[in-house]
Amino acid sequence: MKAAIVYYSRHHGNTKKLIDxxxxxxxxxxxxxxxxxxxxxxxxxxxxxxxxxxYSKFHKSVLKFAEENLPERKNVFFLxxxxxxxxxxxxxxxxxxxxxxxxxxGEYGCFGFNTFGPFKLIGGxxxxxxxxxxxKKALDFYAGLASSGMEAKKIL
Numbered sequence: 295m296k297a298a299i300v301y302y303s304r305h306h307g308n309t310k311k312l313i314d315x316x317x318x319x320x321x322x323x324x325x326x327x328x329x330x331x332x333x334x335x336x337x338x339x340x341x342x343x344x345x346x347x348x349y350s351k352f353h354k355s356v357l358k359f360a361e362e363n364l365p366e367r368k369n370v371f372f373l374x375x376x377x378x379x380x381x382x383x384x385x386x387x388x389x390x391x392x393x394x395x396x397x398x399x400g401e402y403g404c405f406g407f408n409t410f411g412p413f414k415l416i417g418g419x420x421x422x423x424x425x426x427x428x429x430k431k432a433l434d435f436y437a438g439l440a441s442s443g444m445e446a447k448k449i450l
Contacts, residue, residue, distance in 0.1 A: 295440040298323045298335055299342035299373070300360070302353035308375035308406030309344050311424050312432040319433065320440060327355040336365045340399060340439065343387055344373035346406055351386040360390045371399040371439060373432065375406025375424060402435040404428035 299322055303310035313324050322342075325333055335341050343360055345352035352374065364370070370391050372384050384401055391398065404424050424432070 295339045297340045298338045300325045301344035315429045316436045327359040340369040342371045347376040364394045367395045370396045372401035374403045
């Protein structure tokens with residue numbers, strides 16, 4: 295599977311750690327949504343969208359990129375890192391890609407070190423994440439998508 299992963303990863307580079315691990319083992323093009331505003335994604339079998347979580351959703355640059363660049367009826371998947379576990383982090387990105395008729399293959403999310411706002415006062419939360427186990431699960435998630443004939447899958 296030839297894939298592109300459109301991402302935003304700043305602060306601690308949590309999400310980029312997952313992408314780098316996947317790209318080291320698979321045919322993946324990483325596209326930084328903060329630096330690249332447009333790209334032709336039509337030549338990819340699947341497009342991933344990846345971000346840390348900001349106010350319970352993907353970063354606005356990733357959402358905008360999806361809205362403006364995702365070809366119609368493309369296979370997509372989501373990767374994300376978060377400081378506090380809860381459901382619903384993919385609601386906004388799901389809405390954006392569904393407007394393009396996307397086929398959602400699955401999602402993988404894990405803890406990421408977080409020092410936002412009051413968490414900075416206590417030295418942050420989710421220290422050490424994503425760890426090697428989180429990265430292995432991200433690799434397994436992607437490998438499953440790549441080898442399964444694009445069957446929908448969800449690992450959380």
